[in-house]
Amino acid sequence: MAAQTTHLSLTVPEPSVRPGDMPDFSGMQVPEAGSVRRPPVDERPENMRDLAFTIVRVLDDTGDATGPWTPDLSVAELQAGLRHMMKLRVYDARMLIAQRQGKTSFYMQHLGEEAISCAFRGALLPGDMNFPTYRQAGLLIASGYPMVSMMCQVYSNDGDSARGRQLPVFYSSKEHGFFSISGNLATQYIQAVGWAMASAISGDTQIAAAWIGDGSTAESDFHAALVFASTYKAPVVLNIVNNQWAISTFQGIARGDAQTLAARGLGFNIPSLRVDGNDYLAVRAAADWAAERARRNLGPTLVEYVTYRSGGHSTSDDPSAYRPRDEGSAWPLGDPVMRLKTHLVRLGAWSEERHVQAEAEFLEEVIAAQKEAEAIGTLHTGRRPSVRDIFEDVYAVMPPHLRRQRQQAGV
Amino acid sequence: MPRMTMIEAIRSAMDVMMERDKTVVVFGQDVGYFGGVFRCTQGLQAKYGKARCFDAPISELGIVGAGIGMAAYGLKPCLEIQFADYMYPAFDQIVSEAARLRYRSAGEFTCPIVVRMPTGGGIFGAQTHSQSPEALFTHVSGLKVVVPSNPHDAKGLLIAAIEDPDPVIFLEPKRLYNGPFDGHHDRPVTPWSKHELGEVADGHYTAPLGKAVVRRSGGAVTILTYGTMVHVAQAAAEETGVDAEVIDLRTLLPLDLDAIMESVKKTGRCVVVHEATLTSGFGAELAALVQQHCFYHLEAPVARVAGWDTPYPHAQEWDYFPGPARVGQALLETMGA
Numbered sequence: 001m002a003a004q005t006t007h008l009s010l011t012v013p014e015p016s017v018r019p020g021d022m023p024d025f026s027g028m029q030v031p032e033a034g035s036v037r038r039p040p041v042d043e044r045p046e047n048m049r050d051l052a053f054t055i056v057r058v059l060d061d062t063g064d065a066t067g068p069w070t071p072d073l074s075v076a077e078l079q080a081g082l083r084h085m086m087k088l089r090v091y092d093a094r095m096l097i098a099q100r101q102g103k104t105s106f107y108m109q110h111l112g113e114e115a116i117s118c119a120f121r122g123a124l125l126p127g128d129m130n131f132p133t134y135r136q137a138g139l140l141i142a143s144g145y146p147m148v149s150m151m152c153q154v155y156s157n158d159g160d161s162a163r164g165r166q167l168p169v170f171y172s173s174k175e176h177g178f179f180s181i182s183g184n185l186a187t188q189y190i191q192a193v194g195w196a197m198a199s200a201i202s203g204d205t206q207i208a209a210a211w212i213g214d215g216s217t218a219e220s221d222f223h224a225a226l227v228f229a230s231t232y233k234a235p236v237v238l239n240i241v242n243n244q245w246a247i248s249t250f251q252g253i254a255r256g257d258a259q260t261l262a263a264r265g266l267g268f269n270i271p272s273l274r275v276d277g278n279d280y281l282a283v284r285a286a287a288d289w290a291a292e293r294a295r296r297n298l299g300p301t302l303v304e305y306v307t308y309r310s311g312g313h314s315t316s317d318d319p320s321a322y323r324p325r326d327e328g329s330a331w332p333l334g335d336p337v338m339r340l341k342t343h344l345v346r347l348g349a350w351s352e353e354r355h356v357q358a359e360a361e362f363l364e365e366v367i368a369a370q371k372e373a374e375a376i377g378t379l380h381t382g383r384r385p386s387v388r389d390i391f392e393d394v395y396a397v398m399p400p401h402l403r404r405q406r407q408q409a410g411v
Numbered sequence: 412m413p414r415m416t417m418i419e420a421i422r423s424a425m426d427v428m429m430e431r432d433k434t435v436v437v438f439g440q441d442v443g444y445f446g447g448v449f450r451c452t453q454g455l456q457a458k459y460g461k462a463r464c465f466d467a468p469i470s471e472l473g474i475v476g477a478g479i480g481m482a483a484y485g486l487k488p489c490l491e492i493q494f495a496d497y498m499y500p501a502f503d504q505i506v507s508e509a510a511r512l513r514y515r516s517a518g519e520f521t522c523p524i525v526v527r528m529p530t531g532g533g534i535f536g537a538q539t540h541s542q543s544p545e546a547l548f549t550h551v552s553g554l555k556v557v558v559p560s561n562p563h564d565a566k567g568l569l570i571a572a573i574e575d576p577d578p579v580i581f582l583e584p585k586r587l588y589n590g591p592f593d594g595h596h597d598r599p600v601t602p603w604s605k606h607e608l609g610e611v612a613d614g615h616y617t618a619p620l621g622k623a624v625v626r627r628s629g630g631a632v633t634i635l636t637y638g639t640m641v642h643v644a645q646a647a648a649e650e651t652g653v654d655a656e657v658i659d660l661r662t663l664l665p666l667d668l669d670a671i672m673e674s675v676k677k678t679g680r681c682v683v684v685h686e687a688t689l690t691s692g693f694g695a696e697l698a699a700l701v702q703q704h705c706f707y708h709l710e711a712p713v714a715r716v717a718g719w720d721t722p723y724p725h726a727q728e729w730d731y732f733p734g735p736a737r738v739g740q741a742l743l744e745t746m747g748a
């Protein structure tokens with residue numbers, strides 16, 4: 001019998017809406033806060049596969065914390081969390097303006113994703129190491145890294161610890177458990193696994209946290225990281241920030257909507273959670289759970305944070321060219337700052353007045369830091385890293401050919 | 412002094428360093444229990460345990476990427492890529508990450524890894540077991556690139572590479588693993604046990620990175636070469652009777668420019684020899700440097716003998732490999748010029 005043939009056609013996934021259309025998240029399943037079970041950390045991976053197909057949520061629509069994932073956080077810790085997120089938001093806004101004013105070449109903001117890095121930081125201990133992308137500056141803010149240092153990096157001035165060599169927002173701080181950011185997407189994901197393996201090889205107690213965006217999960221490094229993490233049971237938390245977009249590309253191009261990104265872990269028998277990324281408490285609870293698994297030598301955990309990139313991809317991007325302008329406000333998981341604020345207000349630990357006052361305080365604090373940083377310089381003015389810095393740190397000891405080139409450069 | 416093959420010398424280097432330094436770890440495909448497809452890591456897992464020497468999944472980017480993370484933590488990973496021909500999946504990790512980590516973090520994070528990879532042809536390895544990709548690495552600032560030509564150097568250079576604070580690409584000419592090879596594929600191979608450079612001390616010693624060695628002194632022409640071609644060049648000099656000085660560069664990056672200049676200024680002639688393809692090969696860099704630094708001493712154009720600008724073929728191995736006849740012809744032409 002002749003085989004049945006058909007003229008083939010290529011499938012190219014499209015988002016359901018484009019500019020001019022009504023935002024549509026009707027297909028997104030959002031479980032009730034508190035409805036997802038919390039297994040013990042040493043549960044066998046095969047018994048918790050369901051957690052990759054739901055969304056762990058703690059804060060409900062009224063701002064109450066509910067269910068088994070509610071983390072044991074003091075009011076002071078919750079207030080600190082809110083402050084970190086607010087500070088990051090103000091910082092972003094100021095740096096965005098600074099870029100528009102020509103004080104630097106480039107900036108990337110976190111708008112809508114503040115809860116993820118700010119809350120995750122709380123689950124780490126001194127000595128643990130993050131391998132972040134360019135969209136986790138909350139890790140620095142929540143760890144008390146000086147904002148002036150962040151700005152000096154953005155301005156590439158003489159106060160930049162990386163000597164003006166990196167694109168703005170590519171911070172690095174070993175002391176604050178923040179691995180040097182690279183422009184090459186996903187490379188750090190497997191490096192985090194290696195770092196965690198090294199800790200295990202050394203019989204240490206430190207753990208690593210890997211970070212990646214939804215779009216970058218399509219890179220081979222993502223796959224390699226999962227294989228290695230699973231093979232060697234590395235003490236690493238494999239974080240995926242699914243903000244629905246990779247520049248102009250919706251997550252369906254990386255097949256984020258084929259099952260879930262969390263489900264990618266299941267093929268490697270890695271316990272995998274899917275978490276409300278705009279819920280500070282849920283993020284922290286998931287981070288605590290995953291970090292504990294790592295510390296108890298139970299191996300890696302994969303966590304997908306479901307969130308939305310409310311801002312442009314970067315200062316070089318205009319999202320209205322590829323998605324509805326008001327899509328962010330239709331996002332079903334709301335705004336992370338507002339949600340934690342409402343929770344604190346319900347606890348009687350925050351108020352509208354305090355919020356307005358805090359906003360003003362942070363603006364003042366950020367402006368003060370900005371003045372301090374700009375007193376050193378911006379990209380084009382003031383004290384800049386020296387020309388000699390071009391040639392340093394390529395190697396531990398400068399080889400003869402670089403010495404010759406430095407002389408040629410006249411420095 | 413004991414005699415070792417290049418394989419044994421390389422294994423001995425790792426053994427010495429694993430013994431001396433608890434932070435040295437060795438891993439790659441098949442390197443653990445089995446001891447490597449070329450036996451370079453044989454016995455290391457049994458001696459140092461699975462946490463120090465272990466098998467990796469077949470993912471070159473995974474091996475190098477994980478190694479970079481380990482190095483950032485404070486270990487000294489000595490990684491193996493089974494064949495240099497298979498380093499391409501790891502190229503991004505090597506070029507974008509390992510090479511730049513110190514620079515981009517201003518020394519906050521460093522990457523003292525060694526990436527070992529068997530390289531070169533002459534073994535009927537065809538397209539994917541014969542390549543010489545050194546020029547792809549020498550074009551990358553932040554890397555060091557080493558190619559030994561004998562067991563004594565292989566051990567000393569590998570120990571130096573492991574101790575070096577920067578990432579080192581360590582290319583091992585697999586045609587030299589068991590004995591020197593001068594390109595006369597129709598003659599029986601002599602084992603390293605019959606060669607003076609097969610003498611390898613048991614313990615710790617280093618050969619400095621960035622230093623070339625004169626393998627054969629001569630006054631008429633300088634041959635700049637490395638790896639397998641060191642032996643081919645020596646044979647070509649003997650067979651043509653040309654009084655050539657053969658310089659074994661050993662380290663391509665950083666390069667020993669002083670040794671090159673000293674020899675070429677003396678001889679006034681220069682032939683560059685490598686297995687890798689000609690166009691944009693490392694020989695182009697060598698020729699340019701010689702031209703720039705020895706211009707007024709040159710009595711002939713700098714010649715280059717290299718692999719043809721084609722993928723490495725199987726059946727035509729000996730028409731492709733730049734053997735002593737081709738090198739000899741270049742010597743004679745350079746002398747006649």
Ligand SMILES: Cc1ncc(C[n+]2csc(CCOP(=O)(O)OP(=O)(O)O)c2C)c(N)n1
Pocket residue numbers: 135183184185212213214215216217243245246247309313
């Ligand atoms: C290897 C590599 N390819 C392409 C780019 C260009 N690029 C920069 S960011 C980006 C999108 C990343 O999207 P995602 O991983 O979803 O993270 P997000 O920006 O949404 O946080 C691209 C394609 C790059 N930096 N590196």
